[in-house]
Amino acid sequence: MGDAGKIKFPHVGLQTAEHEEILNIIDTLRSHGISRYVDLPQLVVCGDQSSGKSSVLEAISGLRFPTKDNLCTRFATELILRRGQTPTISVSITPGDDCIEKEAEALQAFKPPSTCIDDFSTIVQAAEKAMGLDGGVKKFSNDVLRVELCGPDQPHLTLVDLPGIFWAGDKLQSDDDASIVRSMVESYMKKSRSIILAVVSAKSDLAMQVVTKLAREIDPAGNRTLGIITKPDTLYAGSDSEVAFVKLAKNENIRFKLGWHVLKNRDYDTKDATMAERDLSERTFFEDRIWSTAVPLSQLGISTLRPRLSDVLLHQILRELPNLMSDVEEGIERSKLQLQTLGGPRSSLPEQRNYLLQASRTFETLMTAAVHGRYADAFFGDAETVQGYAKRLRSVVQATMKKFAERMRNDGHAVHLTEGKVVCPPSRKSELKPKVIGRDEFLVQVERKMARNRGSELPGLFNPDVIADLFGDQSKPWKRILNDTLDDLLKAAKHTISLVLEAATDNMTFEAIIGHIIRPRFLSIKAHLVSKVEEILEPHLDRRLSTYNHYFTDNLQEKRQEAAKKVIAARLKGFFGRSEGVWNGQSINVTDLLNSLTLDTEVDMSRFAAIEATNAMQAYYQVALKNVIDAYSIYAVETSFLLKLPDIFTPAIVYELGDDVITKIAAESSETTAERIDVNRKLKVLEQTMNSLQRLKPMNILASESLVDSETGSEEYDSEEAGPEEEYHCAEGYDSVEDYEYYTEEEIESENDEEL
Incomplete structure (x- = not known):
C-alpha cells in the first residue's frame, strides 16, 4: 500500500437489515439443497495440510476445531455464522453425490451427540463415524458437515472448509488419498461463484505450497481470490523470509484483486488460550513487529478479517444475483420439461x-x-x-x-x-x-x-x-x-x-x-x-x-x-x-x-x-x-x-x-418413480429459490450502491477508526482515489428514501 491514499465509504458488511436478509436468504437456499442444482456464492477455505486453515476458522467462529499433529480435515465442512442473542449450534450432514439411497437416508438422519459449542470436537468425531471415516479403509468423504453457529459476536458469514492438499502419501494417507483431496479442492475452487480463500503458512516455503499455484491456474485474473497468511510469528524479525511475506501481504508478489490478510493464531504452546487471550496476543505481535508499519491495519488480525469477509461475500452475492436467477430459471424449465416427458404416475391400468x-x-x-x-x-x-x-x-x-x-x-x-x-x-x-x-x-x-x-x-x-x-x-x-x-x-x-x-x-x-x-x-x-x-x-x-x-x-x-x-x-x-465439302469443279462419275x-x-x-x-x-x-x-x-x-x-x-x-x-x-419402473420424485423435489427447491431471489431484487438496488466495485480494487478499512464511517484504502497499483465521490451511510439512506 505504502503511499496509497485513503477513501471513505460506509461500511456495508453488517450495517443494514437488508444485507443481513440477503445473507440469510442465500443460506436458507443452501440448506434446502439448491447447491446440488446451481452454484451459490460462498467462501471456500483452501490450503496445504498444516497451513493453519482450522485455526483461521477457529479465530473467525470461536469453534474449537479438532486438531491433531497427524490428522487433518477429511471432509468438507460448511460453516454458517449468524449473529443472535443466544449461542446455539445446529449440525447436519449433507450426503455426497456418490452416496447410495440407504446411506444418504442415514446421513440425513444424523443427530449430533451434543449441541454445546464447547463439544464441537465430539460432534466432528461423531460425523466422521457417520461418514465411515472411523478407522476403516475410507480416508476422505464427499459428504459435507453443515454447522450453523449463532451467537452475539458472530459475523454474518458462510465458509466451506476443505481438506488440506498434500502431494505424497504416508502411513496414514495414501497417494490415492492425495489425488482424491486435490480433486475435491479443485472442484470447489472451479465454481465460478466461489470466493477462494487461499491460506498459506509463513512457516513453509511459499514455492512449496500448492494452493497459490492452483488459485492462479483456476482464477488467473485473481478476481475472486483472497490470500490469507498464517503463522507470521514463526519468522525471524528482519529476516529475508519476513520481508518476502510482507511483500506478499502488500500484493507485490502474487497479486490478487481481493488482496491479502495476515493472521497470527494460537500455536501448540498456547492452544488452550481463550479467544480473548488469542486476540490480545495477535494485536501485541503486530504492534511489536514490522507488520503494523509495513502493512495497513485493515489487513492485519481477526478483528478486521471478519467484516472484510462479510463484505466480500455480500458483494459476490449481489454481483452474481442476475446470473444465479438465470441459472435457476433454466433449471425450472428443464425440470418441467423432464416431468412432462415422464408423464404422470402410472400405478393403475387407466393411468398406464x-x-x-x-x-x-x-x-x-x-x-x-x-x-x-x-x-x-x-x-x-x-x-x-x-x-x-x-x-x-x-x-x-x-x-x-x-x-x-x-x-x-x-x-x-x-x-x-x-x-x-x-x-x-x-x-x-x-x-x-x-x-x-x-x-x-x-x-x-x-x-x-x-x-x-x-x-x-x-x-x-x-x-x-x-x-x-x-x-x-x-x-x-x-x-x-x-x-x-x-x-x-x-x-x-x-x-x-x-x-x-x-x-x-x-x-x-x-x-x-x-x-x-x-x-x-x-x-x-x-x-x-x-x-x-x-x-x-x-x-x-x-x-x-x-x-x-x-x-x-x-x-x-x-x-x-x-x-x-x-x-x-x-x-x-x-x-x-x-x-471441306467444297466442289472443285471436276466432273463426277x-x-x-x-x-x-x-x-x-x-x-x-x-x-x-x-x-x-x-x-x-x-x-x-x-x-x-x-x-x-x-x-x-x-x-x-x-x-x-x-x-x-x-x-x-x-x-x-x-x-x-x-x-x-x-x-x-x-407400468412404471422403480427407476422412473425415483426419477419423478427427484425431479419434483428439484423443481420445488428451484421454485422456492426463485421466489426468494425475487425478494432480493429490490434489495440489490439499495445494497449495490454502497459496495465498492471489485473491478477497481480491494475493499479495506482501518479497524482502529470505528465510527459511522470506515476508512478504506485503495490497494497499491489500483485506481486512484481522487475521482471517487463518497457519502455517509445516512446520506445514502436519505437519497434512497427520496428516490422511493
Missing part, C-alpha cells in the same frame, strides 16, 4: 393407458411434422446441429433422393461408351463406376452377341431379344443403387423415430414401446418397401422391354440420323479425298460415287444392325431410367414408406392393445 395415449399423440404429431417438412415445433431445434437435422426427416429424405437420382444418372449404367479407343489407368477402375469402353469396341461385342443369338430372322436383320440382353447388362447397377438408398432411408427413419419417441416418453418405456409396438410395424413397412422396390425393378431385371413413350422413338431416330451422317461423311471423305456409298454391303449391314441395336438399347435405357427414378421416389419411398411412418404408433393402436400388454409396456 392414458400415458400411452398421450405418448402416441405426441409421437404421431411430431412424426407427421417430420415427414411433411413442418418444423415449427420446438422439438426440431436448430437445423445446424446434427440432431436438429436428423429430426427433419423430410429434409434428410430429399437430400438422399437427390443423391440417388444423381448416382443413377452418373453410375447407373454398366458401360460408358466413348468415341475412339480408351485406356483407363488401373487406379481409376472401380466396380461401382461404369466401365469406360470405346464405341467401336462395344459394337464388335454387340456383333458377336448378335451372331451367337441368331434366330429365324432374315439376313441383315437381328433378333430383337438382343436389345433386351444389352439393356439387362447395362442396367445391372440399378439394384445395388436402389438397395443402398433404401438402407440409407431406413437408417434415417430409425434415427428420427428414436428422437421423436424420446421426446414423447421416458427411457424405460421407450424400449418397451419400441419392442412391442414400433419395431413390428416398422419391420412390416420395411418388408412392404422392399417388395415395392422389387416390383419396380422386376420388369427390367427380367428384361421385359415395353414403352409407349415417344421419347424412345424420337431418341432412336436422332441416334440413327447421327450415325448415318457419320458414315456418309466418312465415305464422302474417302471418295473426294477431302472433308455418279456410278462410282454410289458404289462408294454402298461398298461392303454385307459387312456394313452387320455393323448397321449392331449400331441399331445399341442405339435402341441406349434410347430405351434413358426412358427406363427416368421411369425407375420416378417410380422409386413416388411408389416406394413416398407411398410405401414415408407416409406410413406416422401410423406406427397412434392412439388407435393403443386402444386395441390388451390390458396385459398395456401393463407390460407402461
